[in-house]
Amino acid sequence: MNGTESAAEIVTAVKTGATTVRAVVELALSRIRQHDGRLGAFTDLVAQRAQRTADAVDAGPKGPLAGVPFAVKNLFDVEGLVTRAGSKINRDNAPATRDATLVTRLEAAGAILVGALNMGEYAYDFTGENAHDGASRNPHNLDHMSGGSSGGSGSAVAAGLVPLALGSDTNGSIRVPSSLCGLFGLKPTYGRLSRAHSFPFVASLDHLGPLARTTRDLALSYDAMQGFDEADPGLTKRPLEPTESRLKHPIPTGRIAVADGYFKGEGVASAAVAHVAAALGVSRSISLPDVPAARAAAYLITMVEGASLHLDRLRTRPQDFDPDVRDRLLAGAMLPGVWVQRAQKLRRVYRDAVVKLFDEVDVILAPSTPMQAPRLGQKTAMFNGIELPVRPNMGVFTQPISFIGLPVVSVPVWLEGESLPIGVQVIAAPWREDIALRVAYQLEEMGAVRAPVAKEFANG
Amino acid sequence: MIEAEKLMTAAADVLRLKLDPEYEPGVKSHLEVAVKMATLLDAVELDDEAEPAWVYRP
Numbered sequence: 391m392n393g394t395e396s397a398a399e400i401v402t403a404v405k406t407g408a409t410t411v412r413a414v415v416e417l418a419l420s421r422i423r424q425h426d427g428r429l430g431a432f433t434d435l436v437a438q439r440a441q442r443t444a445d446a447v448d449a450g451p452k453g454p455l456a457g458v459p460f461a462v463k464n465l466f467d468v469e470g471l472v473t474r475a476g477s478k479i480n481r482d483n484a485p486a487t488r489d490a491t492l493v494t495r496l497e498a499a500g501a502i503l504v505g506a507l508n509m510g511e512y513a514y515d516f517t518g519e520n521a522h523d524g525a526s527r528n529p530h531n532l533d534h535m536s537g538g539s540s541g542g543s544g545s546a547v548a549a550g551l552v553p554l555a556l557g558s559d560t561n562g563s564i565r566v567p568s569s570l571c572g573l574f575g576l577k578p579t580y581g582r583l584s585r586a587h588s589f590p591f592v593a594s595l596d597h598l599g600p601l602a603r604t605t606r607d608l609a610l611s612y613d614a615m616q617g618f619d620e621a622d623p624g625l626t627k628r629p630l631e632p633t634e635s636r637l638k639h640p641i642p643t644g645r646i647a648v649a650d651g652y653f654k655g656e657g658v659a660s661a662a663v664a665h666v667a668a669a670l671g672v673s674r675s676i677s678l679p680d681v682p683a684a685r686a687a688a689y690l691i692t693m694v695e696g697a698s699l700h701l702d703r704l705r706t707r708p709q710d711f712d713p714d715v716r717d718r719l720l721a722g723a724m725l726p727g728v729w730v731q732r733a734q735k736l737r738r739v740y741r742d743a744v745v746k747l748f749d750e751v752d753v754i755l756a757p758s759t760p761m762q763a764p765r766l767g768q769k770t771a772m773f774n775g776i777e778l779p780v781r782p783n784m785g786v787f788t789q790p791i792s793f794i795g796l797p798v799v800s801v802p803v804w805l806e807g808e809s810l811p812i813g814v815q816v817i818a819a820p821w822r823e824d825i826a827l828r829v830a831y832q833l834e835e836m837g838a839v840r841a842p843v844a845k846e847f848a849n850g
Numbered sequence: 851m852i853e854a855e856k857l858m859t860a861a862a863d864v865l866r867l868k869l870d871p872e873y874e875p876g877v878k879s880h881l882e883v884a885v886k887m888a889t890l891l892d893a894v895e896l897d898d899e900a901e902p903a904w905v906y907r908p
Contacts, residue, residue: 704867729888
């Protein structure tokens with residue numbers, strides 16, 4: 391083993407006795423110490439905890455994630471660490487006294503938490519640049535963005551420091567770094583995975599989920615994290631719906647369509663969708679209604695709910711925010727309430743119209759981001775021929791989907807001749823994560839999508 | 851275009867937000883984007899019966 395194995399490979403090695411969990415964890419810690427100085431992915435290591443947990447797993451029964459090192463965006467509570475949520479302000483808080491529910495569930499399955507990861511301040515970011523901790527860098531080209539706001543999660547997994555990381559996604563914050571770093575990322579249905587004991591951003595839009603280098607690893611971790619938790623008032627009471635055992639069941643090509651109109655994209659974004667559609671033999675397209683209004687509604691809800699969450703901090707410590715985040719939140723505090731009410735009404739109407747499309751298809755394909763990773767520090771880019779700010783606009787294709795909580799797997803595409811990856815969203819009906827994962831697996835098996843460890847970090 | 855400065859000044863006062871002059875260009879710029887977004891939202895006709903998509907469950 392060289393430390394860049396997938397979660398499934400590690401589980402097999404542990405269960406067959408080819409290695410110990412302690413050895414896997416020591417290798418992961420060693421690689422993090424060796425490489426993270428150049429990546430900026432980690433903000434905290436929990437080495438002693440990881441070693442203790444590894445020894446306990448070595449001594450006990452082996453769960454479905456036995457020995458898999460993982461790390462979490464630093465908005466997840468980790469007992470003994472301050473939940474900084476990418477901010478300077480939260481560093482004055484007391485350390486968390488317990489773990490987030492999803493951390494507990496992954497460890498119950500045998501996984502080993504090794505640390506917490508860099509992120510955009512308060513998750514209001516698509517770049518992976520943090521004003522206080524520095525940028526998390528894209529392992530495929532260190533001069534480029536990892537994407538945000540789960541930038542450290544993308545960077546750590548793409549560099550092979552861990553096979554699995556957790557992120558959050560309010561408007562695209564799992565799918566954007568998955569796209570820019572060339573990973574598989576799962577944003578489950580809204581209300582599917584517990585958000586308990588994580589720092590919120592926009593409660594009515596927040597999701598948590600995994601990033602990994604294989605679909606199987608996504609499914610293994612997702613299965614381990616499902617289940618009711620009364621500590622999250624938005625969580626479903628649906629029974630567990632395991633996905634890993636059903637990955638090999640293909641979806642009929644006739645039930646897959648490409649989103650057209652707003653989602654058409656241009657350049658590499660459009661080419662990536664065409665590449666995936668061609669691999670699946672899909673020629674059908676489908677139109678989602680009122681997408682610009684839906685994106686606008688998500689944008690406004692985010693501004694206002696985000697501002698509401700941070701209003702006291704905006705009053706007392708405005709100078710301690712990242713200026714880009716602060717100014718958006720201040721503006722959000724000032725918006726008329728009727729806009730949010732209207733946005734929430736549109737949310738239901740738009741949801742009903744889009745869900746009806748799933749009578750005709752099982753899967754809709756759309757770009758994850760409008761472009762590959764911009765350069766670090768880049769403030770603007772061309773979006774459909776118009777120069778716009780990078781920070782809010784990398785989510786133009788993700789935002790209208792998370793707005794209504796649909797499950798999505800972002801799959802990584804490497805177009806011929808391109809040195810950076812880009813993602814495609816595989817979108818399914820509510821609660822059908824299994825379908826999105828099966829299509830992603832199908833694409834991975836045929837070699838149309840892949841998530842290699844970045845070359846510079848691939849050899850130990 | 852709205853007079854973002856007037857909205858900003860009035861809202862900051864009501865909300866007891868102290869706006870450093872250095873913040874004002876950024877805040878104004880975001881308010882102007884928000885107004886464009888609200889225009890897109892207003893363009894969709896909603897029935898009087900349209901229910902908001904709140905999560906609240908009794």
